[in-house]
Amino acid sequence: xxxxxxxxxxxxxxxxxxxxxxxxxxxxxxxxxxxxxxxxxxxxxxxxxxxxxxxxxxxxxxxxxxxxxxxxxxxxxxxxxxxxxxxxxxxxxxxxxxxxxxxxxxxxxxxxxxxxxxxxxxxxxxxxxxxxxxxxxxxxxxxxxxxxxxxxxxxxxxxxxxxxxxxxxxxxxxxxxxxxxxxxxxxxxxxxxxxxxxxxxxxxxxxxxxxxxxxxxxxxxxxxxxxxxxxxxxxxxxxxxxxxxxxxxxxxxxxxxxxxxxxxxxxxxxxxxxxxxxxxxxxxxxxxxxxxxxxxxxxxxxxxxxxxxxxxxxxxxxxxxxxxxxxxxxxxxxxxxxxxxxxxx
Amino acid sequence: xxxxxxxxxxxxxxxxxxxxxxxxxxxxxxxxxxxxxxxxxxxxxxxxxxxxxxxxxxxxxxxxxxxxxxxxxxxxxxxxxxxxxxxxxxxxxxxxxxxxxxxxxxxxxxxxxxxxxxxxxxxxxxxxxxxxxxxxxxxxxxxxxxxxxxxxxxxxxxxxxxxxxxxxxxxxxxxxxxxxxxxxxxxxxxxxxxxxxxxxxxxxxxxxxxxxxxxxxxxxxxxxxxxxxxxxxxxxxxxxxxxxxxxxxxxxxxxxxxxxxxxxxxxxxxxxxxxxxxxxxxxxxxxxxxxxxxxxxxxxxxxxxxxxxxxxxxxxxxxxxxxxxxxxxxxxxxxxxxxxxxxxxxxxxxxxxxxxxxxxxxxxxxxxxxxxxxxxxxxxxxxxxxxxxxxxxxxxxxxxxxxxxxxxxxxxxxxxxxxxxxxxxxxxxxxxxxxxxxxxxxx
Numbered sequence: 001x002x003x004x005x006x007x008x009x010x011x012x013x014x015x016x017x018x019x020x021x022x023x024x025x026x027x028x029x030x031x032x033x034x035x036x037x038x039x040x041x042x043x044x045x046x047x048x049x050x051x052x053x054x055x056x057x058x059x060x061x062x063x064x065x066x067x068x069x070x071x072x073x074x075x076x077x078x079x080x081x082x083x084x085x086x087x088x089x090x091x092x093x094x095x096x097x098x099x100x101x102x103x104x105x106x107x108x109x110x111x112x113x114x115x116x117x118x119x120x121x122x123x124x125x126x127x128x129x130x131x132x133x134x135x136x137x138x139x140x141x142x143x144x145x146x147x148x149x150x151x152x153x154x155x156x157x158x159x160x161x162x163x164x165x166x167x168x169x170x171x172x173x174x175x176x177x178x179x180x181x182x183x184x185x186x187x188x189x190x191x192x193x194x195x196x197x198x199x200x201x202x203x204x205x206x207x208x209x210x211x212x213x214x215x216x217x218x219x220x221x222x223x224x225x226x227x228x229x230x231x232x233x234x235x236x237x238x239x240x241x242x243x244x245x246x247x248x249x250x251x252x253x254x255x256x257x258x259x260x261x262x263x264x265x266x267x268x269x270x271x272x273x274x275x276x277x278x279x280x281x282x283x284x285x286x287x288x289x290x291x292x293x294x295x296x297x298x299x300x301x302x303x304x305x306x307x308x309x310x311x312x313x314x315x316x317x318x319x320x321x322x323x324x325x326x327x328x329x330x331x332x333x334x335x336x337x338x339x340x341x342x343x344x345x
Numbered sequence: 346x347x348x349x350x351x352x353x354x355x356x357x358x359x360x361x362x363x364x365x366x367x368x369x370x371x372x373x374x375x376x377x378x379x380x381x382x383x384x385x386x387x388x389x390x391x392x393x394x395x396x397x398x399x400x401x402x403x404x405x406x407x408x409x410x411x412x413x414x415x416x417x418x419x420x421x422x423x424x425x426x427x428x429x430x431x432x433x434x435x436x437x438x439x440x441x442x443x444x445x446x447x448x449x450x451x452x453x454x455x456x457x458x459x460x461x462x463x464x465x466x467x468x469x470x471x472x473x474x475x476x477x478x479x480x481x482x483x484x485x486x487x488x489x490x491x492x493x494x495x496x497x498x499x500x501x502x503x504x505x506x507x508x509x510x511x512x513x514x515x516x517x518x519x520x521x522x523x524x525x526x527x528x529x530x531x532x533x534x535x536x537x538x539x540x541x542x543x544x545x546x547x548x549x550x551x552x553x554x555x556x557x558x559x560x561x562x563x564x565x566x567x568x569x570x571x572x573x574x575x576x577x578x579x580x581x582x583x584x585x586x587x588x589x590x591x592x593x594x595x596x597x598x599x600x601x602x603x604x605x606x607x608x609x610x611x612x613x614x615x616x617x618x619x620x621x622x623x624x625x626x627x628x629x630x631x632x633x634x635x636x637x638x639x640x641x642x643x644x645x646x647x648x649x650x651x652x653x654x655x656x657x658x659x660x661x662x663x664x665x666x667x668x669x670x671x672x673x674x675x676x677x678x679x680x681x682x683x684x685x686x687x688x689x690x691x692x693x694x695x696x697x698x699x700x701x702x703x704x705x706x707x708x709x710x711x712x713x714x715x716x717x718x719x720x721x722x723x724x725x726x727x728x729x730x731x732x733x734x735x736x737x738x739x740x741x742x743x744x745x746x747x748x749x750x751x752x753x754x755x756x757x758x759x760x761x762x763x764x765x766x767x768x769x770x771x772x773x774x775x776x777x778x779x780x781x782x783x784x785x786x787x788x
Contacts, residue, residue, distance in 0.1 A: 105710075127710040130706065173787045175711035177730045177768075179489070184702055184729045184779030187618030187670075189560075189628055191725050192670045192700040198557045204728040204784055205703060208715030273679060275472040315679070315706065317713050 002046035002156035005079035007070070009093045009098040012138075013053030021092075023055030025069050034145055038083065041149035045156035050077045051098070059096035060327065063249055066096075070103035079109060081155060084112025086144040087121060088136035091326040092275040094121025101129045111153055114148045117170050120326070123319035127174040130155075172207075211318075219339045223295075225300025227337040229328065231313030231321075232286040232345040233271035234262070234279065244312060245272030251311035251324045253331070256304075260293040273314035274345045286343060305337050313344055356450045361545040362592035363452045365538035368564045369459035372409050372497035378532045383539075385459060387499060387529060394472045395528055396501070400521035404507075406502035408745050410462070412495055414483045417759060418736070420747035421479040421772050422463045422503075422515060423601050424493055424614040425522050427456040429530030430596065436530070437597035439579015448578075449593035454533040460496040460614055461529065463522035464746030465503035467604070469511040472570045479607025479772040480746075487738045490774040492781055493614075501525055510569040519602055522613070537728065544592050544626055552635035553667060559637040562591070562621050562669040563659050563692075565644035565680045565684055566611060567603045567676040574602035575611070575643065575676070582643040584655035586662050589639050591622045599641065604675065608732045608774040609704050611676045615778045621672050621702075624779075637666040644675055644684040652687050660691035670698045675777045678706055678732070679717065686720040694720035704775035705731040709767065729776065730783035732769040739763055 010016055010023040016160070031039040031048040039048050052073060059066050074082060082104035084097035097113045098121040103109035105126040114134040115122055125131055132151050133274055134144035147168045154161050161169070173223045180187060187204075194201040235243050241252045262283035269286060271274040284290040295301040309328050313321065332340065370383035378388045389407040396405050410416045424471050430436045434451050438444040467476040481491045481498075488494035501521060505514045552559065566575030568582050575582045577589070578598050589598055599616040625636045640659050646652045660785050675685045682703065690697045703726055707713045711731060738759050748755060758764075768774045775783065 069372075080393070088430045123712060123714055125712065169443055172712060173715075175705055175707040175731050175785045176788050177734050178786050180784045181782070183620055183782050184727050184784070185624045186779070187784075188621065188672050188700045188702050188727045188779055189624040189634075189726065190671060192560065192698065193558070193696045195700065195725050196670045201725060203703065203724055203726050205715070206728040207719035207721065209724065210719075226708060262535045270474075275474070277472060288572070317708070319714060 002080045003049045003078060004152065005074055005077055005081065005082050006031060006038070006047050006048050006051045007097060008035065008053050009050060009082035009096060010053060010055045013051070015053060021055045021057040023053070024058055025052060025054040025066060027052050027073055027079070034086065034141060037145045038149055038152070040157065041146065042152050044254065045153050047080060054096060056092035059099055060092060063099050067099050067103040067106065070100050071107050074104060074107045074109060081109055081152070081153060082111045084113045086148065087119055088134050088138060088140065089116040089119050089136045090143070091120050091323050093322050094119035095124060097121050098124035101125045105129065112148060112151050112155065114144050115170070120319045120323040122170055122172065133168050133170055137283060155211055166265070167273050177267045208264060214336065222299055222302040223339055225305060225337050226301050226303070227305035227332055227340045228287050228289060228292065228308040229340045230287050230308070230310045230343045232279070232284055232310070232343060233312040234267055234269050234286050234310055237266055239270050241260055241308070243270060245270050246312060246314040246316070248312040249320070249329060251280060251309060253307040253309045255306060256289055256308055257306040259289060261290040262287060271312055271314055271345045273340070284315040287344070288341065288343070306336060356446065359545065360450055360590055360592065361543060362449055362595055364542045364595060365452055365454045366456045366457040366540045366542065367454060367533045367536065369538045369736070372411065372459060372499065374407065374409060378529065378695070380456065380533045380536060380569060385456060385529070385532065389480070390774065392458055392525060392528060396524060399524050401517050402503055402521050403506045405506040405521065408500040408502065408581050410483050410498040410500055412483055412497070412743055415742040415743045416483040417744050418462060418464065418481045418498065418500060418746045419478070419744060419756070420464045420466050421481065421607065422465055422604055423522055424460040424462045424612045425526040426614050426617045427459055427461055427526045427529035428617060429454050429527045429533070431534055432463055435596070436527055437489055439576060440520065440523050440600060441527055444578045448596045448598060449590045452768045453596055454530055454538070456497055456530060456533065460493060461501060461522055461526045462493065463501045463503065463518050464560070465505065465514060465518050466747050467468045467511050467514045471511050471589060473574050474570045474572050474605070476515065476572055476604040477606050478770045479610070480770055481772045482738055482741065485739055486736060487771060490736070490771045490783065492544050492773050492776070496759060499529070502746055515572060515602065515604055519600070523600065525542045544595065546591065546629070546636045546638070549637070549667060557632065558669045559634045559667045560625060560634045560670045560672065561637045561640055561663045563640045563673045563688060564674055565642045565688070566599065567605065567681070568643040569694065570646045574601040575607050576602055577641055582641065584643050584646045584651055586640045586642040586655065586659040588662060588666070589641055591626070591636060591639055593620060594619055594639065600634050605677060606732070607772045608771050609677050609777060610767045611776060611778055612773055615773070615776060615780055620778055620780045621674060637668050644681040644685055645677060652684050655684065656687035656691040659688050660695050660697065663692060663697050664695050668697050671701055674702045674779065678704060683718040686718045686723055689723045690720040700725040700727065702727045702729060702775055702777045702779050704729045706733055707731040708733050708786070709735050727778060727779065728785035729734050729781060730768065730774070731785050732775045733767050735765055735767055737765050738765055
């Protein structure tokens with residue numbers, strides 16, 4: 001029997017909703033929630049030995065720590081495979097499932113994750129993870145778990161997936177290095193001659209999909225309530241949360257309560273892809289608190305959020321940025337923010 | 346007052362270079378500096394004295410690294426092919442002499458199969474930028490990724506004065522490398538070469554008549570800070586494109602001053618012995634195309650207007666050279682790809698068909714989504730591989746090029762521990778001038 005460890009968020013683990021998003025990582029022997037459904041469908045070949053439950057925020061606050069804990073539990077329960085989700089289209093949950101899959105990859109066991117194709121977690125799963133397509137919401141639970149169980153049964157029996165089962169797995173463009181017979185320059189000139197002559201050729205790289213963002217409709221003056229958001233990496237001196245200078249794994253927010261301007265004694269820019277000299281001399285060049293304070297005094301801005309929100313865009317994957325946006329927007333909505341000034345480096 | 350000595354009269358009007366290749370099959374240190382029958386001997390003491398006197402360097406260690414040895418070269422700044430021109434010919438113009446009509450013409454002696462590798466520890470920041478790691482393993486799993494594991498390397502291990510800051514250090518090391526390359530290249534004078542290759546581009550009127558496709562090579566070099574520069578005859582590149590003759594590259598008209606990401610920086614060596622230039626000449630001799638010239642510009646240009654400016658000026662220049670096609674290389678990554686894509690788009694708009702060379706940054710597992718910029722018209726792109734791929738390098742017997750930590754690894758540990766590194770730290774592993782066979786594929 002294949003031994004499976006199952007990862008769920010606080011909601012599907014039966015702990016609670018958004019109010020329990022900070023629930024710590026816990027482990028329970030045997031299946032739980034959707035895991036019971038899964039256990040029935042795989043009972044001939046595999047058994048769920050334990051279920052990990054973790055709050056969605058907890059999983060985002062310290063991903064490295066969570067991954068290490070999950071890796072430890074995989075070993076403790078001698079699991080042969082990890083199943084996570086299904087996470088449907090829930091962004092934070094999908095991201096947490098990707099973390100769990102990374103832990104499995106690190107330990108060297110297979111991982112099967114259930115997700116909607118547009119879940120931002122899809123692109124963050126390691127290359128060899130099987131991502132089984134799920135519906136958009138828990139309405140699709142029965143069918144989604146059914147598809148996951150088909151894949152798990154194959155893995156447990158060491159069989160190849162059927163063509164139909166393969167179709168249920170989300171195909172991603174995973175890139176691998178390989179050695180070609182000719183060097184790059186020779187291939188380039190050969191490709192150019194083919195292109196000029198109208199012969200066929202195969203480009204070695206194709207354009208990734210760039211999602212378009214529709215601009216929101218304008219908001220009315222006086223602008224209220226406005227928040228300052230940036231991908232430029234401005235942090236309090238000393239970078240207390242250790243925001244990464246490239247390939248950021250998180251976003252952070254810092255208080256600007258009582259400030260009319262960001263002074264160079266208290267703030268610094270840790271962005272790794274630009275010359276930060278001018279920002280460090282006058283941080284308002286990145287996050288325009290000075291001018292916003294002025295506008296507030298003139299009544300053009302009704303209210304300004306008491307925090308600014310920041311990450312680093314330098315080499316950070318689009319999928320992760322989408323995830324940051326989902327999380328930031330949730331917090332901004334909570335604080336009744338109606339408009340943001342978004343600055344990049 | 347400058348005295349012109351009318352040196353080029355004997356070259357006539359033709360723009361033709363005879364590259365005299367002296368193949369190096371064996372490299373050793375000895376009592377004199379000479380090349381004979383494939384054996385290059387370098388008098389290290391003489392070279393050291395020369396470099397200290399000429400280049401403002403404090404001390405320099407000289408060593409040899411050969412393919413197959415259990416040697417790791419670290420803190421690499423640049424690699425240069427030893428070359429010299431007999432008589433009054435100028436090599437590395439702007440650095441070692443004035444730009445004149447001999448650059449790209451007459452004869453050039455080249456020590457084929459050999460590289461001067463300039464190494465040195467350069468700590469510190471300039472405008473938030475640092476010198477990044479670049480290393481080469483001469484054997485083992487890392488060796489297949491760097492073209493410089495296949496060359497016989499003369500290592501110049503530079504030591505600097507304490508009051509020399511990062512910018513001074515790299516400029517001193519750069520100059521030392523060029524001086525050494527010419528010094529060693531001159532060891533061939535008086536010997537017959539293994540082969541002479543003649544490079545010239547045909548009269549355009551004749552190739553236009555018989556409808557041979559005209560191909561330009563657009564070569565952007567990096568310029569971002571004092572640690573990330575490219576020099577055209579001694580002056581930093583600008584975003585105003587310049588047309589140069591391919592043979593001028595062979596005489597060192599382009600010199601690298603870029604010390605960013607090891608895998609994607611363009612070493613001077615591959616400007617001199619440029620793989621794209623070689624491939625274009627080879628096809629020209631077969632009558633398949635006519636080489637119409639090289640357009641040099643810069644990449645990592647500030648601002649969208651600046652990027653558009655370079656892109657459209659380069660495309661317009663190509664059009665005026667009657668180009669039907671263009672190979673476009675690039676240096677570095679990130680928003681350099683915006684420069685690359687805009688240049689591609691501008692060329693295609695003007696009816697010039699393009700092929701681009703581009704590295705990938707697809708994350709350690711290959712799952713990270715593609716580059717930040719990609720034009721719809723970029724339908725022919727060569728991949729020189731994913732620079733984020735991790736490789737495991739075993740311990741080595743000898744470490745050359747630095748005594749301080751290199752990146753996050755301590756030098757002392759390298760002799761004992763396996764190190765896991767992204768290809769980004771391997772010198773020229775993903776060089777977008779196309780010297781390597783590495784590519785990327787979707788599975």
